[in-house]
Amino acid sequence: MAAPPPSSPSPPAAAAAAATQQTQPQPQTPFYELVKGNSGLEKVLLRGTRGFSAEVYLYGAQVTSWKNDHAEELLFVSSKAIFKPPKAIRGGIPICFPQFGTHGNLEQHGFARNRLWTIDDNPPPLPVNPAIKSFVDLILRPSDEDLKIWPHSFEFRLRVALGPNGDLSLTSRIRNTNTDGRSFSYTFAYHTYFSVSDISEVRVEGLETMDYLDNLKGKERFTEQGDAIVFESEIDKVYLAAPSKIAIIDHEKKRTFVLTKEGLPDAVVWNPWDKKAKAMQDFGDGEYKHMLCVEPAAVEKPITLKPGEEWKGRLALSAVPSSYCSGQLDPLKEHLIALNI
Numbered sequence: 001m002a003a004p005p006p007s008s009p010s011p012p013a014a015a016a017a018a019a020t021q022q023t024q025p026q027p028q029t030p031f032y033e034l035v036k037g038n039s040g041l042e043k044v045l046l047r048g049t050r051g052f053s054a055e056v057y058l059y060g061a062q063v064t065s066w067k068n069d070h071a072e073e074l075l076f077v078s079s080k081a082i083f084k085p086p087k088a089i090r091g092g093i094p095i096c097f098p099q100f101g102t103h104g105n106l107e108q109h110g111f112a113r114n115r116l117w118t119i120d121d122n123p124p125p126l127p128v129n130p131a132i133k134s135f136v137d138l139i140l141r142p143s144d145e146d147l148k149i150w151p152h153s154f155e156f157r158l159r160v161a162l163g164p165n166g167d168l169s170l171t172s173r174i175r176n177t178n179t180d181g182r183s184f185s186y187t188f189a190y191h192t193y194f195s196v197s198d199i200s201e202v203r204v205e206g207l208e209t210m211d212y213l214d215n216l217k218g219k220e221r222f223t224e225q226g227d228a229i230v231f232e233s234e235i236d237k238v239y240l241a242a243p244s245k246i247a248i249i250d251h252e253k254k255r256t257f258v259l260t261k262e263g264l265p266d267a268v269v270w271n272p273w274d275k276k277a278k279a280m281q282d283f284g285d286g287e288y289k290h291m292l293c294v295e296p297a298a299v300e301k302p303i304t305l306k307p308g309e310e311w312k313g314r315l316a317l318s319a320v321p322s323s324y325c326s327g328q329l330d331p332l333k334e335h336l337i338a339l340n341i
């Protein structure tokens, strides 16, 4: 790994990356800094134009900060988060892999979120928006210990990129590198914790009328009724075959988060509310009021990869002023807008 020394800007990786750039247009000057974060864990700082920024810990490849051009934090990280392995960091965007939740025999949400990832200075080419100047590529390969609990060889590459308008995107590429001919299956989620002003004033659009599995009712299947989703109590639902765009509308902040997902059919919505909040060691008692998890995911139908196959799953986040109009996510309406009708 040719990572830059702490606190120094990283020039693009050398010759090999240059060769990559010849075959496919890549941003000219990828730029990040590697610095020490909480408990001495290393984190990558991404700086965009107009003051946009993001931070990614190598521990878990976890995004822990995403700020807009007013230096306002858009993600929630608990004031009680523990930055010490093996505990996963409470907040930001943990990566759940190779298992989401308790959908399997591994530890809850899999092990990728509590492993140390490394910077990948020479990732295979990835089609990108040439306007993106600030990004980092991280990689996780299983250790011998990991192979004992999940006996599959893989390469998990994550690119975190900050767009020119402050949009944050996460692109995961997972490849089966088994040499014994075996396929593997996994479930996955970008466990995104959004910072909200007051959970009672927030609504989520795009999931109404969807079927969901209710984790609070033994994963039983129901159909969401009525209008946008609002919050009055604990929620832990896996919405199935959710649309590619979901909006979180925060009235008080006059802000709307728009999530765009690719390769990730489902979307988990979670807020622990007061009782569960109190039971969590790394979460403040009243913090449930100021966070909401909406997690693009692949849960209901595990993804299966044969040796040599690669899967891609992408999440793009933008935060826009809430002049955003309700109903905009109606797929038919979107289609008509696209056709200029």
Ligand SMILES: O=P(O)(O)OC[C@H]1O[C@@H](O)[C@H](O)[C@@H](O)[C@@H]1O
Binding pocket: 088, 101, 108, 109, 191, 215, 236, 237, 268, 270, 295
């Ligand atoms: O405490 P953890 O392992 O980070 O999980 C938090 C929550 O994550 C959500 O994604 C799950 O649906 C919940 O069931 C779970 O409680």
